[in-house]
Amino acid sequence: MDSVFKMLVSAIVAIALIMILFNYILPYFLQTQDAEKELGKLLTEAEFSPGKYKSAGIQLASGASLNAENFDSDNRSTAFSCNSAELCLDYISYDEREMKVKRNIQTTASARCAYAHGLFTCKIYFGKEPAQLELAGVQVNEKIDLSKNENIASIIVENTGRDEARNVKATAKIYRRYFADFEWQKEFVRQNERALGNIAAGSEINAEIELLIEESGTYAVEIIASAEDAGFDGMEKTFEAIGIASLCKAASQESYASYNSAADKCRRRSFCESCFYAYECRDAWKEENAQKEFESGEPDFAYELTDAVDGVC
Numbered sequence: 001m002d003s004v005f006k007m008l009v010s011a012i013v014a015i016a017l018i019m020i021l022f023n024y025i026l027p028y029f030l031q032t033q034d035a036e037k038e039l040g041k042l043l044t045e046a047e048f049s050p051g052k053y054k055s056a057g058i059q060l061a062s063g064a065s066l067n068a069e070n071f072d073s074d075n076r077s078t079a080f081s082c083n084s085a086e087l088c089l090d091y092i093s094y095d096e097r098e099m100k101v102k103r104n105i106q107t108t109a110s111a112r113c114a115y116a117h118g119l120f121t122c123k124i125y126f127g128k129e130p131a132q133l134e135l136a137g138v139q140v141n142e143k144i145d146l147s148k149n150e151n152i153a154s155i156i157v158e159n160t161g162r163d164e165a166r167n168v169k170a171t172a173k174i175y176r177r178y179f180a181d182f183e184w185q186k187e188f189v190r191q192n193e194r195a196l197g198n199i200a201a202g203s204e205i206n207a208e209i210e211l212l213i214e215e216s217g218t219y220a221v222e223i224i225a226s227a228e229d230a231g232f233d234g235m236e237k238t239f240e241a242i243g244i245a246s247l248c249k250a251a252s253q254e255s256y257a258s259y260n261s262a263a264d265k266c267r268r269r270s271f272c273e274s275c276f277y278a279y280e281c282r283d284a285w286k287e288e289n290a291q292k293e294f295e296s297g298e299p300d301f302a303y304e305l306t307d308a309v310d311g312v313c
Helices: 002-047 085-091 278-288
Strands: 054-060 065-067 076-082 092-094 098-101 105-116 119-127 133-139 143-145 152-159 165-180 183-199 204-210 217-227 231-242 249-253 258-260 265-273 293-298 301-307
Touching (some): 002 119, 076 092, 249 278
Parallel strands (some): 143 231
Antiparallel strands (some): 065 098, 152 204, 165 183, 217 231, 258 265
16 A cells, blocks of 8 residues: 555656646746747858848747857857846846846847957847948049049948947058959058947938048058947948149147238248148148138248237237
């Protein structure tokens, strides 16, 4: 009788354990597996489009845990991020390498990767879709006259994502093009960067960036718009540079003006750098201050002219 009773108790305990497994433990395990599978797909898609995010809806179950190590490989490093205040505070706890789910939630996961030196550096965002930079337009003259200061690229940068893009910058990488081995080759020359500030979700900005060219020749410029947590986008243009670059540029001004009785004007010396002629210095200041009046002085300075009041500046 005791043996039968013990077998009955053992059976009841086994059934209870099986019910606990199927009702509580196994669902979390399976849902974690489903989440990891979905995130793995997003990462693979993101690797095919560096700088652009890929998104999908995802179910996160209370008690589930995700570890970034499960998504790492020999050529991939993964990190987590949360960009929804409600999700971060109420539903999950996380750091860059581990995330734990506190309450069941259906949310959006987005993956984005960058590739450099043989390694994909990827980030998975939970919450809303992140910021995303796009180059909506790049304008570069096909022929640039260096003597006329035409070495400028006009760009339109758009944020097509759902979050603000912060500390956006534009980079212009200059390459000299040459023909060798029956095809065009290019050699990196230099690059220039310009800070563009922040871009709200769904907004765009127009900007210009200088192309740092000092010699005539055939060139390519790669324009890149980028920001941390906003991805990047690039576009390449080719052009020919002609003429000789003028290195003359406006520098600084004296803090005071002196009265010139012959002209009945106040004159303030405005200094220049790398100018060979007085008119070059004058024109350099005119280009920066189109509404002001300047006259030639010496190659290293021009005069800014302003009205005097009863001989007083």
